[in-house]
Amino acid sequence: MKSIKRSLNLRQAFIQVLIFGMFSFGIYHFVENRLLVEFDHSLETLAYSGAELVEVEKEDGVIEIEVEDDHAPAYDHDSTIFIIRNPAGKILFNPDQVDVENWSLPAVPKKGVDKQNETFPDGRSARSIVMTFMPQIEDGAEYHEGEWSVTVIRERSSIDEALETILWGCLGFGGLALVISLVASYLSVRQGLNPLDEIGVKMMKLEMASLDHRFEVESLPQEIQPIVLKINELFDRINADFLREKRFTSHAAHELRTPLAELQTILQVGQRWRPEDLPESLPSQYFNDGVEVTQRMSRLLETLFLLSREKSETLETACTEFSLVEVLSKQIKTHPQVDRFRFESSARIPVLANQELFIATLTNLLNNAVSHSKGEITVEVEGGEQSVAVLVKNMAPELTKDDLVYMREPFWRKESSHSNHDHLGLGLNLVESFCRSQSWVLDFSLNQENEFCVKVSGISKVNGDFEVR
């Protein structure tokens, strides 16, 4: 399983090892370089002193070259070898009597100074410098034989020891620093990720039923706040869905269980009568009541099937051309409470839609308005360039803005007891389903005067550029 903490720790450790390694390597080589420069400088000084030993002088008209070995510089003969060679490579100064037969001296460069590591015949490591030079020429003397060379080789154990100390120092202190740094980094990562861990633990402790839990956002680091805000939003949505589902289940249970209970009670009360005691008029009353209950249940099931058909997209949605105003007028004129409607429109307004669904939508809206209001009901048609909308308005003094949120829910009714069996609380659900199948838009609104308005818009006009599902 991926772990942010482990991944961060591994990366931090890799980077720190790399940095500490490079740093130690750098320090070691810097110090080595500085020591060698100093060491070479001392060898060079010795070489320059040696170069001054060779003189070219004119004595009795003859040019002579001599090595003034009396003036040879002082040095430690156990650890240093000092040799002067003429241009032909012949050793003219070898105070330490180095056995050159069995040991090859460093080669002489054509010109200048050559420095390199060497090994003494006894195996000790050393550093050499070979420097070419022109001998000192006295006045009147002439010299044309080429450059001499001075070779100084010195044991370098002091440098190696110092470098070894530095190397161990780097490894020791660097390793310790690395360990401290790794621990600090681990703790820092752990502390930095603590809020995430805490949220993780809190989420693990959450129970399925505790959907009302919300995380405290203000105290969290700003990087995590958006995530936790989103989680809280998600909880809000899940909780709202859960409550909606719960309301639906509760309402559905009531709508289905109550008629079943009625039917069962009617039949069981009927069963109690002994045939000989049964009054003549009683069976018909029981049967009539039973039939009334089953008709109500049947109506409920039909509506639920209709909703289910829309959801499974098996609803007949084929469109035909018809006059919206004519259909609307006919529905209003044939309504039992025609006197309550106010509708004026002279235009024909041809539309393309499924006429049956349009009529079903209209019937539901008109019946709803009639049932849930007492006064006048206004029906309006709003025409656009490509589409048209139908508005049904009625006064609804008991309705509140909050109710508009729940209106689309199945079985929702303003009266929470659901006692009125004339309505199932599925009318607006059906209307919404029909609208969805025809790509119409259903809106509810409630103005300041508590006039409730249902608007079905997006009904395609025939002469417009429309799209029908």
Add this chain to the structure above:
Amino acid sequence: MKILIIEDSLHLRTYLKKALKQDGHNVDLAEDGEVGLWHAESFQYDVIVLDVMLPKVDGFTVLEQLRKNQNQTHILMLTARDAKEDILRGLKSGADDYMVKPFDLCEFSARVEVLGRRSHRQKSPQITVGPLLFDTMKKSISVEGVRLDLPYREFTILSYLMMHSDEVVSREVLEEQIYGVHQNVMSNSVNSAVSVIRKKLSSHDCSRLLETRRGLGYVLKPTEKS
């Protein structure tokens, strides 16, 4: 027993009343929470059958209001809401029993009986007063094994007196048992019913079990035997 049904479904309340009347109970009906609350607070009932989703005032509020007012009547919640939290809410608010719709009528009757017995501090379904035996489940009263054939009114009065044996029961209380809230009370109905009961008892040689206390009411004495 005197029972109040607060239920908004017309069919349910009508047929439950029929069933309970067949069981020998006197039943009052209320179609919404407001009327139900008024009935429950205005009259003495042995059992109240209460729906939850009621118009005007919901069942939970009715229940809470009754318990708040120290009303000790046994209440059976009868509702379509079967969620655990609804059941818990009902019981925690003071309901004595909870039934979910749809329900079996026999079970409903039995539960009402149990609550009724509990309100009369009787645990056994059979109540004995001297030689009289009242079987609350079979709805029969017998004297030493011989069943007394009593009409509804007389049966109701005698069964009530048996449930309150050795207590003086006033005429008004007995009238409440045999008449619903909306029924007109006949002035001598209790007297005539008691007279019929006495006749029936005397045929079994135990008419002196039922005494009249002038100005107070009637008492069924468990030890008396003529």
